Amino acid sequence: MEKQQLALIIPAAGSGERLGGDVPKPYLKIAGKTILELSLLKFKQVPGLGEVIVSTSKNFMAQTEVLLNKIFPELKTYVVEGGKERQDSIRNALNKISGKTGLVAVHDAVRPFVAVVDIEKCVDEAARWGGAVLATRAKDTIKVSGPDLEIVQTPNRKNLWQAQTPQIFWAALIREAYDNAEKYNIYGSDDSSLVEQVGGKVVLVEGSDKNFKITYPLDLKIAEYLAKSGEL
Ligand code: CTP
Numbered sequence: 001m002e003k004q005q006l007a008l009i010i011p012a013a014g015s016g017e018r019l020g021g022d023v024p025k026p027y028l029k030i031a032g033k034t035i036l037e038l039s040l041l042k043f044k045q046v047p048g049l050g051e052v053i054v055s056t057s058k059n060f061m062a063q064t065e066v067l068l069n070k071i072f073p074e075l076k077t078y079v080v081e082g083g084k085e086r087q088d089s090i091r092n093a094l095n096k097i098s099g100k101t102g103l104v105a106v107h108d109a110v111r112p113f114v115a116v117v118d119i120e121k122c123v124d125e126a127a128r129w130g131g132a133v134l135a136t137r138a139k140d141t142i143k144v145s146g147p148d149l150e151i152v153q154t155p156n157r158k159n160l161w162q163a164q165t166p167q168i169f170w171a172a173l174i175r176e177a178y179d180n181a182e183k184y185n186i187y188g189s190d191d192s193s194l195v196e197q198v199g200g201k202v203v204l205v206e207g208s209d210k211n212f213k214i215t216y217p218l219d220l221k222i223a224e225y226l227a228k229s230g231e232l
């Protein structure tokens with residue numbers, strides 16, 4: 001199959017409430033670089049990357065433009081203002097993508113340990129099926145709660161996965177999914193759920209726990225430790 005041009009969307013506009021602190025997570029430094037830069041450097045190694053759009057908050061737009069020009073001097077790059085929810089931030093970025101793009105990858109700014117080979121696997125599977133999501137098998141048994149924290153269901157762990165990013169889709173499909181979500185005011189906790197709503201086929205690609213999302217203070221400690229141990 002002919003390689004399709006890939007656009008990358010990085011949502012980086014969150015306020016990082018669960019982590020706390022003054023600086024938003026993507027702009028904290030580990031190993032001398034911001035977490036956003038480390039994530040971008042992973043995608044720089046992916047063949048076929050044609051454009052990069054970062055969604056961020058107003059105060060960080062200028063700094064992010066400088067960063068994008070430094071890392072991707074040869075690519076088309078844009079910085080857009082984020083929205084209230086992660087989905088709104090991605091919506092704003094999607095509007096920038098050119099018609100030439102065949103595939104769109106969405107990757108959280110705060111997952112700098114993603115393996116380049118895993119991104120490439122997702123690209124290949126998405127090109128083939130319509131969508132692909134990097135994920136790991138659920139490690140713990142997952143419970144569904146009802147009122148008063150009573151357990152109402154224990155789904156079979158064998159079928160349960162934890163979705164990560166990147167999540168990669170045919171450009172036309174993710175556009176359709178976001179248009180549909182906007183029309184019916186649907187908010188999903190990931191991009192795939194919006195694509196699933198419009199009947200798109202999305203497959204799982206088994207990745208690694210190392211691609212965790214820096215969310216809580218403990219995650220940041222683990223990230224610093226991994227960076228020191230040469231895992232980047
Ligand atoms: N994000 C975004 N726009 C938002 C919310 C989140 O672009 N309105 C981005 C974050 O910057 C992050 C990614 O989406 O890179 C994943 O979100 P999450 O880990 O939840 O980050 P925050 O929303 O910043 O953290 P918290 O939920 O703890 O406030």
Ligand code: MG
Binds near residue numbers: 014086
């Ligand atoms: Mg959040």
